[in-house]
Amino acid sequence: MAGFWGRRKREQEELTAQDADLARRAQQALVAADERIRLTTDELAFAEAELGPGTTKDLREALDSVRTHLQEAFQLHQLNHDEIPDTAEELRTRNARIVQLCEWAEDLLDDRTEALAAPIERARRAPEIIAKIRADAARLRLxxxxxxxxxxxxxxxxxxxxxAQIDANPAEAEQLLGFAEHSASVAERRREAGQREQASMALEASIESVRRAEKLIEAVETFEVEALRAESTLAAIVEDSRGDLVVALKEPSSPAVAAAIDELQAALAALPAGGVNTDPFEQLTRLREANAGLDAAIAAARERAARPLPPLEHVRHAIDDADRQLAVTRDVIAGHRGWIGADARTRLAEAERVRTDLDRYLGTSAAAVTAIDDDHREEAFAMARRAAFLASEALQLAQRDIDNARPQPDQWGGPGYGQRGGYGGRGSGGSDVMGGILGGLVIGSLLDGFFD
Structure with a gap:
């Protein structure tokens, strides 16, 4: 008992220490959040002066929301220190809520002020940025x-x-540079006039225009390098494609392989003669696609050769076998419904579902199909065998249920007809047999009275 009470005392001391730590965290969080609101209010004033009220709308709304929710935190803290006694659980719940509210407030203000950090920095450095825009525009014009x-x-x-992707780039870049220079001048004038929000918008547009103009000019040089690389790659793929055609002609033939060979030959034949302006990117794309198609067709043909399609006659036999298995199983279960359990019935239902799916897959009744194309033969064969297997399982399970329910030989050696426990006795083997054969119908209860 001493050990038990000692453990309880230690647990209580630990909980008390945790509550004290939580209370300190709540007070510190409340102070930090309140100071953060005051600091962010000052930052908002500066941001509005630099960027205008439109750009700072999200931060202003965040501050309003934080102030509202922090009032709840202050009220909870006040409840912790009023004259009304509180339980440890009440204090713990309030302090946890205070910490949650303060952390949420700080996270929200962090997110909103971070979003404004870059625009504010640009606004502060506007004269320097405008000078750089003009210098970059002059450099790009050269x-x-x-x-x-x-x-x-x-x-x-x-x-x-x-x-087509680059021929208009120089003209577009020149227009963008003119727009960037004009926007920089607008930003300068609006800033001097105290229209900070408009100045900020013009500055952003100027920065983006210079960036896009530089990308357009770079794309011209990049295109030349990429075009030369595409021509080099094209030459290698042409050589590989001709070798692939030689190999493909030795592979197992199939309509898909023949079509892929024709497509690759057509792609090779479409290559322009020397001295003719070409599009190496388009030619490279077509050759790659034709090569990939040939590889896929050959792989499928090899797989088919390694795993031949079942003959049509075998598919027909599998469908007939599935239908026979299903018919036998249905008859057995229908004739002994009172004895058949859930397992056998479930297998039969699944077998019938697969058999129905086979008809849908072939688009007609499988029993009436006289020909099945190569694309459907293997799947039809597998579905028919699956249906037959499930029907066979259902039959085995049904037979097990029947064997378990059928009276054993010693059950027939009891008292004679009309005696209690005999052929016609209530609950006797004769009544059970007839009840099972008639499928557990309601009239099964009448048999007891009949044999009585």
Whole structure:
């Protein structure tokens, strides 16, 4: 008993220490959250001055929500220190809620202020950023002649559809640079006029325009490198494709393989002669797809060769066997319904479902099918065998149920007709047999009276 009370005392001391720690955390969290509200209020004022009320709307709404919920935390803390005594459980619940509210408030304000950090930093550095935008625009304008010359040079080598993705890039980049310079000037003027929100929007547009112009110019140079790489890869794939055709002609033949060979040969034949402007990207894509199609067709043909299709006659025999098994099983279960349990009935239901699915799969009654194409033969064979197997299982389970329910030989050697426990006695073997044969129908109860 001393050990028991000692353990209880230690557990109580630990719980008291945990409650004290939770109370300290609640007080600290409340102070930190209140200070965070005051700090964020100052940050909001600065952000609105720099970015305008529209950009800072989310932070303002977050602050309002936090203030509302923090009032609940203060009220809970007040309840903890009023004149009304509280239980340990009440204090624990309130302090946990205070910590939860304060952590939520700090997380929400962190999220909203972080979203504004980058725009505020740009607003603070607006003069420096505007100067950089103008310098970047001037630098990119110097790159425009080279970009135009590259497009002209590439147009002599590649087809128009290949160049469609970059031929307008120099002109678009020039327009974007003009827009960036104009937006930078607008940002400068609006900032000087105290229209900070409009200045911020113009600055963002200017930054984005310079970024897009630079990407367009870079894409011209990148295209030339990628086009040369595609031509090199194309030459290697052409050589591989011709080798694949030689191998494919030695593989097991099938309609799919023949069609894939034709597609690859057509892709090779479509390659332009030397000196003709080409689209290496489109040609490479078509050859890759044709190669992949041939590989897949050959793999399927090899698998089919290793696992031949069942002959049509075998499929027909499997369907007939499934139908015979189902018919026998149905008859046995129908003739002994009072003795047949759930397992046999479940197997029969599943067998009938598979057999019905087979008819749906073939699009007609499988028994009436005179021909099954290669694409459906294997699956039809498997479904027919599955139905037959399930019907056979159902028959075995039904036979087990019948054997378990049928009276044993010594049950027939009891008292004679009309005696208690004999052929016609209430609950006798004769009554059980007839009840089982008649499937446990309601009239089974009448047999007892009849034999009595």
């Amino acid at each position: 790159a425009l002649p080279d970009a135009r010359a590259t497009v002209d040079r590439l147009s002599a080598r590649y087809a128009a559809q290949a160049l």
